Amino acid sequence: MVVVGAGYAGLSAARNLVDAGLDVVVLEARGRVGGRVWSETTRAGALVDHGGQWIGPGQHHLQGWADDLGVTTFPTFGDGANVEIREGRRHLFTGLVPTSDREGSADAVAALLELDLLAHEVAPGEPWTHPDAIALDRRTLGDWVVSEVGSAAARAMITTATLGVFGAEPCELSLLYALAYAHGGGSMSALLRTAGGAQERRFHGGAQQMAVRVAEALGDRVVLDAPVSSVRHGPGRVSVTADRVTPDGHRRPWRVDADRVVVAIPPATQGRIAFDPPLPGRRDQLVQRSPMGSVTKIHAVYERPFWRDEGLSGQVVADTGALRLVFDDSPDDASHGVLMGFLAGHEDRILDGSGTAGRAAVALAELAAAFGPVAGSPIEVVEQHWSAEPFTRGGPVACLGPGVLTGCGPALREPVGPVHWAGTETATAWSGYIDGAISSGLRAADEVTAALGRPVRQGA
Amino acid sequence: MATADELAEAYGDWRGRCNANPRLAKMLRGWDRTVHLVTSDTGEGYTLSVAGSVLGELRSGLVGAPDLVVTATSEDFTDLFWGDLNPSEKYLNGEIVLAGSSEDVMRLDAMSMVAFLDQ
Ligand SMILES: Cc1cc2nc3c(=O)[nH]c(=O)nc-3n(C[C@H](O)[C@H](O)[C@H](O)COP(=O)(O)OP(=O)(O)OC[C@H]3O[C@@H](n4cnc5c(N)ncnc54)[C@H](O)[C@@H]3O)c2cc1C
Numbered sequence: 001m002v003v004v005g006a007g008y009a010g011l012s013a014a015r016n017l018v019d020a021g022l023d024v025v026v027l028e029a030r031g032r033v034g035g036r037v038w039s040e041t042t043r044a045g046a047l048v049d050h051g052g053q054w055i056g057p058g059q060h061h062l063q064g065w066a067d068d069l070g071v072t073t074f075p076t077f078g079d080g081a082n083v084e085i086r087e088g089r090r091h092l093f094t095g096l097v098p099t100s101d102r103e104g105s106a107d108a109v110a111a112l113l114e115l116d117l118l119a120h121e122v123a124p125g126e127p128w129t130h131p132d133a134i135a136l137d138r139r140t141l142g143d144w145v146v147s148e149v150g151s152a153a154a155r156a157m158i159t160t161a162t163l164g165v166f167g168a169e170p171c172e173l174s175l176l177y178a179l180a181y182a183h184g185g186g187s188m189s190a191l192l193r194t195a196g197g198a199q200e201r202r203f204h205g206g207a208q209q210m211a212v213r214v215a216e217a218l219g220d221r222v223v224l225d226a227p228v229s230s231v232r233h234g235p236g237r238v239s240v241t242a243d244r245v246t247p248d249g250h251r252r253p254w255r256v257d258a259d260r261v262v263v264a265i266p267p268a269t270q271g272r273i274a275f276d277p278p279l280p281g282r283r284d285q286l287v288q289r290s291p292m293g294s295v296t297k298i299h300a301v302y303e304r305p306f307w308r309d310e311g312l313s314g315q316v317v318a319d320t321g322a323l324r325l326v327f328d329d330s331p332d333d334a335s336h337g338v339l340m341g342f343l344a345g346h347e348d349r350i351l352d353g354s355g356t357a358g359r360a361a362v363a364l365a366e367l368a369a370a371f372g373p374v375a376g377s378p379i380e381v382v383e384q385h386w387s388a389e390p391f392t393r394g395g396p397v398a399c400l401g402p403g404v405l406t407g408c409g410p411a412l413r414e415p416v417g418p419v420h421w422a423g424t425e426t427a428t429a430w431s432g433y434i435d436g437a438i439s440s441g442l443r444a445a446d447e448v449t450a451a452l453g454r455p456v457r458q459g460a
Numbered sequence: 461m462a463t464a465d466e467l468a469e470a471y472g473d474w475r476g477r478c479n480a481n482p483r484l485a486k487m488l489r490g491w492d493r494t495v496h497l498v499t500s501d502t503g504e505g506y507t508l509s510v511a512g513s514v515l516g517e518l519r520s521g522l523v524g525a526p527d528l529v530v531t532a533t534s535e536d537f538t539d540l541f542w543g544d545l546n547p548s549e550k551y552l553n554g555e556i557v558l559a560g561s562s563e564d565v566m567r568l569d570a571m572s573m574v575a576f577l578d579q
Contacts, residue, residue: 094546094549095546095547095548095549095552096548096552096573097548097573097577099546099577102577102578102579103577103578105577106483106573106574106577106578107483109570109573109574109577110483110486110487110570110574112570113487113566113567113570113571116566116570117563117566117567120562120563186562187562187566189566189569189570193552194552195552195553196551196552
């Protein structure tokens, strides 16, 4: 068995295939495992999560891995007042929604409820089965906001929320896709919440650890620096070629033959693998129409979380500017202060050419506007610009536009001969999240074992 | 702690404002429900119903089968009805507990937020 990609999905598939008694090789393009989850200790000694970091209620697969491996969590810091930047002015608020324009916020809450009620009718795993699927899939979330949400302030709040969740503007997303995605995590409001929602807790020691530990247990079955370039497949047989880095630093094609392959990489990266014979048209169209969102995480590291002394939570919600959402990402013991801002969607693309230094300058000016001049002088700034990562190509997730789910959705998980598909984008719950990645790997492993006539295991 | 009379007076005020709010009327359309309020400190129960986009009067006692049960202190209920308390904070830290189907909880959560913001 070959698994392509050692993110949470690929590792989950591999772990379950090994448990079923199968021989497995995992080919990973990067020199590390974890994919969109990557924890790093900065020069100043702060541990930051450049990608996925939070776990929330209902994410049982990820919680199961953490429990198995003895990795503990702590609540995201949220005590005190949040900062709202609206039309360039700074306000403070507590609770879920900004309160400087109460009518706008009321509009936004009413709109979120409408969206959540719609989302409840969409089956996350197969949104194309909704009776109005075609109509819902022809509109964008942006169209819906324009026609249903009266006030400009409410529209701006929904845009900020969308940027945080998808790394995309509302006009880039099919309404059906956004609804299915929201329902996959419970509701849109659950995706937006810190306490009681998807941003509730963080991992002591970072979110990548579980991937590292599972990879360690898989041992030399996991091959790093092995980007897969082609997959030849015939009935019941595959041959997967990776451009493996040799000890002398050269790249050499390296072929692994197997009965089946689980491809556990983002759709946008699948288009860079040569499939022979080519994939069915609908599958290929799906891949072409699954662009990644645009997101950069910027961490500013300080001696201490000084904003807490002023009764601030470290959270910012902004209607304009580069950083629309900021969180307190300090370690649990507050041995450093860390503010983390998301640069997402259009702004992230516009600032691509500014480079790391240019983005840092913009981010620091905005942090200073929210938290005072001290915030403008951190001891260190680090960023991860996901669009420039060839083996991810953006983030946090694929963002499907109009017509894709109803036209190509059924091809998402359908195996092509001996080729099976995993990855958070294929998940039927918590798609886009680490939890969905793990469950997708489990599902793909079950497909493989069932196809080989092995007993299907139950549970994670 | 708030007395039953104080709570009833605050509810009366809230009800008047909610029923006069067109945004809430739209949110409540087609949502006819029986709601029980339980005060965790004084152990009292109240019943209210929503019918035809209108909030009904507060009745003393737990009457009929509820679609939703809200538990909070008598003080928090009173502050919430006077509009002095942001309900989302109290839900988030678990001081107000809503029990019911996920759709009903979502509705009540959103409508109490709108009632708070839009007064
Ligand atoms: C900025 C950001 C913040 C996020 N925040 C959260 C969060 O707080 N909580 C949460 O649950 N989720 C979060 N996510 C999403 C979460 O990280 C992903 O849903 C999840 O990690 C996806 O796992 P995966 O295994 O499906 O894909 P990936 O993690 O993308 O794994 C795919 C793997 O395949 C490898 N690969 C790619 N191409 C090839 C090839 N040709 N050959 C071999 N290997 C290849 C990649 O290097 C990678 O290791 C966030 C993501 C980002 C980017």
